[in-house]
Amino acid sequence: MTRPKSVSLREVGPRDGLQSEAPVETDAKVQLIEKLSATGLRRIEAVSFVHPKAIPQMADADEVWKRVRPVEGVRYSALAPNARGVSRALDHGFREIEVVVSASEKHNQSNLRRSVAESLAEFPPLLQQAHAANASVEVIVATSFGCPYAGDTDPAAVASIIEQLVDQGVDRVAFGDTTGMATPYRVQALLDAVKPVSKELPVLLHFHNTRGTALANILTALDYGVTEFDAAVGGLGGCPYAPGASGNVATEEVVHMLHDMGIDTGVDLDKLLEVAQFAQEMVGKELPSGVLKAGPRTRLSAL
Amino acid sequence: MTRPKSVSLREVGPRDGLQSEAPVETDAKVQLIEKLSATGLRRIEAVSFVHPKAIPQMADADEVWKRVRPVEGVRYSALAPNARGVSRALDHGFREIEVVVSASEKHNQSNLRRSVAESLAEFPPLLQQAHAANASVEVIVATSFGCPYAGDTDPAAVASIIEQLVDQGVDRVAFGDTTGMATPYRVQALLDAVKPVSKELPVLLHFHNTRGTALANILTALDYGVTEFDAAVGGLGGCPYAPGASGNVATEEVVHMLHDMGIDTGVDLDKLLEVAQFAQEMVGKELPSGVLKAGPRTRLSAL
Numbered sequence: 154m155t156r157p158k159s160v161s162l163r164e165v166g167p168r169d170g171l172q173s174e175a176p177v178e179t180d181a182k183v184q185l186i187e188k189l190s191a192t193g194l195r196r197i198e199a200v201s202f203v204h205p206k207a208i209p210q211m212a213d214a215d216e217v218w219k220r221v222r223p224v225e226g227v228r229y230s231a232l233a234p235n236a237r238g239v240s241r242a243l244d245h246g247f248r249e250i251e252v253v254v255s256a257s258e259k260h261n262q263s264n265l266r267r268s269v270a271e272s273l274a275e276f277p278p279l280l281q282q283a284h285a286a287n288a289s290v291e292v293i294v295a296t297s298f299g300c301p302y303a304g305d306t307d308p309a310a311v312a313s314i315i316e317q318l319v320d321q322g323v324d325r326v327a328f329g330d331t332t333g334m335a336t337p338y339r340v341q342a343l344l345d346a347v348k349p350v351s352k353e354l355p356v357l358l359h360f361h362n363t364r365g366t367a368l369a370n371i372l373t374a375l376d377y378g379v380t381e382f383d384a385a386v387g388g389l390g391g392c393p394y395a396p397g398a399s400g401n402v403a404t405e406e407v408v409h410m411l412h413d414m415g416i417d418t419g420v421d422l423d424k425l426l427e428v429a430q431f432a433q434e435m436v437g438k439e440l441p442s443g444v445l446k447a448g449p450r451t452r453l454s455a456l
Numbered sequence: 457m458t459r460p461k462s463v464s465l466r467e468v469g470p471r472d473g474l475q476s477e478a479p480v481e482t483d484a485k486v487q488l489i490e491k492l493s494a495t496g497l498r499r500i501e502a503v504s505f506v507h508p509k510a511i512p513q514m515a516d517a518d519e520v521w522k523r524v525r526p527v528e529g530v531r532y533s534a535l536a537p538n539a540r541g542v543s544r545a546l547d548h549g550f551r552e553i554e555v556v557v558s559a560s561e562k563h564n565q566s567n568l569r570r571s572v573a574e575s576l577a578e579f580p581p582l583l584q585q586a587h588a589a590n591a592s593v594e595v596i597v598a599t600s601f602g603c604p605y606a607g608d609t610d611p612a613a614v615a616s617i618i619e620q621l622v623d624q625g626v627d628r629v630a631f632g633d634t635t636g637m638a639t640p641y642r643v644q645a646l647l648d649a650v651k652p653v654s655k656e657l658p659v660l661l662h663f664h665n666t667r668g669t670a671l672a673n674i675l676t677a678l679d680y681g682v683t684e685f686d687a688a689v690g691g692l693g694g695c696p697y698a699p700g701a702s703g704n705v706a707t708e709e710v711v712h713m714l715h716d717m718g719i720d721t722g723v724d725l726d727k728l729l730e731v732a733q734f735a736q737e738m739v740g741k742e743l744p745s746g747v748l749k750a751g752p753r754t755r756l757s758a759l
Contacts (some may be wrong), residue, residue, distance in 0.1 A: 154625060155463035263759055301757040333746070334753040336716040337675055362668070365709040365746040369671040372640055394757045395740070406668040413639040439700070442514070443668040447698035450637040450667060454604040454697045456566055 157380045159417040163196035163357065164189050166432060168232060170389025170401055172201070173208050174436045179213045181435045183220045188428045189386060190224040193420040194404075197395035198251070201232035218245045221288060230291070231363075234265070235275070239282050248409040250290040251327070252279060256311045257300030260331070273314065277321055293359070297343060299334025301394045308346030316350045327383065330370070331415040332394055333363020337373040344377045357381035360402050362441070363392050367402035368410055375416070382407060387440035393431045403442035406428055406455070408451050422449060460683045462720040466499035467492050467707055468659065469735060471535060475504070475513050475690025476703055477739045482516045484738045486523045491731045492689060493527040496723040501554070501686075504535035505544040521548045526730070532595070537568070538578070542585050551591040551730070554630070555582060559614045560603030563634070574660040580624055592627035596662070600646060602637025604697045605722065611649030619653045628658045632685065633673070636666020636714050647680045661685035663705050665744070666695050670705035671713055678719070685710060690732040690743035706745035708732055714754050725752055 167186050171177060186199055199221065206213035214231075223229055230249035231242040242250050254272040255261035261269045264419045276292065297311050298302075311328070318326060328343060340358075347356070358374050358381070360367040371382055385401035392398040408420045429445045439446075470489050474480060489502050502524065510514035517534075526532060533552035534545040545553050557575040558564035563619055564572045579595065586593045599606075600614050614631070619630060631646060643661075650659075661677050661684070663670040688704035695701040711723045732748045 164550055211482055259759060299753055302759050304754065304756055314736050333750065334611055336713050336753070338717040363750045364715050365668075365671055365706070366663070368668055369675045369713065372672045373676055392750060398750035401670070409667055410669050410672065414641040441667055443702055445664045447636065447695060447701035450602055450639070451607065453607055456562060456605050 154201045154278070156375045156414070157378065157416065157418075158171070159380070160375075160411055160417050161196060161381045162194060162404060162420065163198060163381065163383050164194045164386060164404055165198040165359070165383045165401060166385035166387065166389040166404070168198040168201050168211070169383070170385035172208055173393060173400055174210065175321055176210050177435055179216050179220070179421070182213070182217045185432060186221050187436065189432060190227050192424040192428060193277070193418075194425075195226065195419055196228045196230070199229045202238035203234050213325075215241065215245070219225050228332075233279075236279060236282060240405070241280050243283065243288060244285045248286075249291065250283050250288055251291045251293055252276060253293045253295055253412070254314065255295040256306045256314060257296040257303045258304040260296045260300045263302065265282065269314070273317055276323065280322060291325035291327055291357070292323045293327040293329050294374070295329040295331045297328035298330045298339040301334075303333045308343045311343060312346040312350050315347050315354070319350065319352060321356055326351065326382040327357040327359050329359045330361050332392060333361035333366070333399070335370050336366050337369050340370050341372040341377075341386070344374065344379070347445065355381065357383060357385035361392065362388065362399045362402040363395065366408070368406060371402070371407060387432040387445055389432055389436065389440065389443045399441040403440070403444065405442055405444040413450065418441060457600070459717070460681065460719065462722075463678075463714055464496060464499065464684045465707060465710060465721050465723065466533070466684070466686050467497045467689060468501040468662070468686045468704060469688035469690065469692040469707070471501040471514070472686070473502050473688035473704055476513055476693040476696060477513070477523045480738055481512050482519050482523070485516070485520045488731070488735060490525050491734060493530050495727040495731060496721075497728075498529065499531045499533070500724055502532045502534060503594065505541035506535070506537050518544065518548070528610070537584075539582060539585060542582050546589045546591055547577045550553065551589075552594065553586050553591055554594045554596055555599055555615065556596045557578060558598040558603070558634075559609045559617060560599040561705045562605040563599045566605065572617070576620055577622070579626065583625060594628035594630055594660070595621050595626045596632050598632040598634045600631035601642040602635070602741040604637075614646060615649045615653050618650050618657070621644045622655060622657055624651065625709045626657070626698045627653065628660065630660040630662050630687060632662040633664050635695060636664035636669070636702070638663055638673045639669050640672050643673045643676040644680075647677065658684065660686060662686035664695065665691065665702045665705040666698065671709060673714075674705070674710060688727065689747045690735040690748055692735055692739065692743065702744040706732070706743070706747065708745055708747040712747045716753065746759070
């Protein structure tokens, strides 16, 4: 059990975070992405190209991305639910695209109005479309650790989805703890189940801190050799099922813990905390990040 | 690396929690202790017998404990800083007493106005006093993982204190993460350092969730075979060094994670959540507990 020496964090505040907050100005979104790009973060989920009626918070995605000045060395990605979204992402120059399916039938029906099998059947043409443009596709498997409607997710169901995704030739997969139902036990059970079928497929874990377990879950995944995690600056994005509850784990809490453990992320924590402060002012409410509130452990008090 | 099958939680909300909140009525404190006693928790730190000028929140400790109807099978403890406090605790029938020293000279000077060596020298007569009354004494080593004034705590300094405490014949020791500076790395370093000197001494860990790491720290300690942890219902008690920041890890977050991992605590989570709700109303502000806000992972939403 050797923990990795470095971890690749993907910042999802501008997309997954802001999607669950009250709408903010286009200019603030551009600033947020550009400020994050200067922290040492090497991956940023910037926007999603979805129908504005479905997610009004992302209605200005085209405008946001037109105005962002991308930083060399940072990988930007966009979420796209269908061929039209993939076309928009490709036209804007994105070469990393995310699509979504839920492990839970009930959640997939509620979220996407189709069955899991129907969602999976839509991926091959999207893959073809993206690959033809030299873009890669990641499939986010939502509710991988539990579903707010159906309860526990059977790791075997997730493994079955992964088998199909490997056959389809997807480039990466992410396991989403959509409503913060993961615990170290669920992480172990999932990783044990998918390991035999995921082969060389790069795996990323996406935890919400809704019930306080996010960093314990990341610690567990590190022991399995997982090196890719999502996080959102400040802990942007609440939980749509529980008003006032936390959503995405805060990027600075992840960076803070990993750095003290001697695990590199490439991120400048002080710069990141400045962006977390900006994000908090942008959404106009207190964000749940403990490191934002208390400062890092190295920040001393006067006697 | 086998994790324990059960864990012994000590609830510290009524003492360590309320000590850092605005003062509440005596009757509410009595109710809190009695409600906690009915949740399956087997250990409760009930009060401290300190000078009312030092900690006005505990000025009514005698009255509180006179009115509490203790529940058979629950171990109640009291904190006492000196011979007078130990006498009060013994007179009230307490048979578990806690005394405090900081691993950090700066913190001990600031908190107790004496050196670490002076604090340690005061323990033998207190031990004698308690043991003569068939009471046991636990030494809480504050700032074991870091000090807000001095920074990192050297695990060797903590080990040196433990060696002296073993020689003195103390009954138990607790390592306090007084301002939430612990990370999994610090937990490993501390436990590695104290293991050779702590011998058969029972060890308890006390984490604050100030920077989000409390459950990751507990997970790490479980892998070292530690089975005793402090926690405070609702996450009562903030951080005196960072207004608005979290203090004690919430008991229900610990119970919630451990139960899902198949580790028994004896606690009825639903009953505990009712007490967390009561505690929140008692202090009249939102407590930081995620499980209180979002409910346990088993609480499903309607479609």
